[in-house]
Amino acid sequence: MSQVSAELTSGTAVSITNGRHHWRADEPGDAGGTDKGPNPYDLLLGSLAACTCITIAMYCRHKGMTLHSVKASFEFENIHADDCEDCDGETTGLIERITSSVHISGDFDEPQKKRLAQIATRCPVHKTMANGIRFRDNATFD
Numbered sequence: 001m002s003q004v005s006a007e008l009t010s011g012t013a014v015s016i017t018n019g020r021h022h023w024r025a026d027e028p029g030d031a032g033g034t035d036k037g038p039n040p041y042d043l044l045l046g047s048l049a050a051c052t053c054i055t056i057a058m059y060c061r062h063k064g065m066t067l068h069s070v071k072a073s074f075e076f077e078n079i080h081a082d083d084c085e086d087c088d089g090e091t092t093g094l095i096e097r098i099t100s101s102v103h104i105s106g107d108f109d110e111p112q113k114k115r116l117a118q119i120a121t122r123c124p125v126h127k128t129m130a131n132g133i134r135f136r137d138n139a140t141f142d
Contacts, residue, residue, distance in 0.1 A: 002018070003018065003019070004016060004017070004018045005017060005018075006025070009024075010034075011026075011032070011033060011034055012026055012027040012031075012032060012033040012034070013025075013026045013033065013034055013036050013037070014026065014037075023037065024036055024037035025037045025038060025039065025040055025043055026038075026039065027039050041076050044076070045074040045075075045076055045098070047125050048072075048074050048098070048100075048123070048125050048126060048129065049072040049073060049074055051123040051124060051125035051126065052070075052072040052100070052102060052120055052123045052125075052126065053070045053071070053072050054123070055119060055120075055122065055123035055124070056070045056102075056104060056116060056119055056120060057070060059116070059119045060106065060116075063112075065106060065107070065108065065112060066106050066107040067104070067105075067106040068105040068106045068107075069103075069104075069105045069106075070102070070103070070104050070105070071102070071103045072100065072101070072102045072103075072120070073100070073101045073102075074098055074099065074100050074101075075098065075099045076096065076097070076098050077096075077097055077099075078094050078095070078096055078097075079094070079095060079097055080093070080094060080095075098129070100120070100121075102117075102120045104116050104120070
């Protein structure tokens with residue numbers, strides 16, 4: 001189980017910890033923040049990118065494949081369903097879309113490249129996001 005907590009420190013700046021590591025988030029200046037850290041969507045995409053790189057590295061290590069490097073970048077955008085070429089046709093209004101670009105460098109044959117392309121979409125964070133999340137929300141007040 002993972003657990004993270006966050007506390008607003010000032011304005012839109014937030015201090016985040018998992019108990020062992022500390023980092024911060026903020027909004028950019030044009031959104032009213034002080035830009036002292038990535039915004040929440042950047043943190044989300046960073047988690048996805050990190051998980052993708054780690055999953056590919058672990059898979060290559062497990063299979064004895066020579067991996068030179070792996071780089072993953074993700075872009076989040078809200079688009080109109082009408083502009084979505086890969087939507088089901090039943091979706092309407094605005095949709096949220098994440099587009100990935102994963103570059104894997106190593107000594108791979110064609111079947112290994114095909115498998116690594118599949119593995120790039122199977123990191124735990126990607127699977128969680130793609131399958132949906134059930135929330136149990138609680139708010140307390142003083």
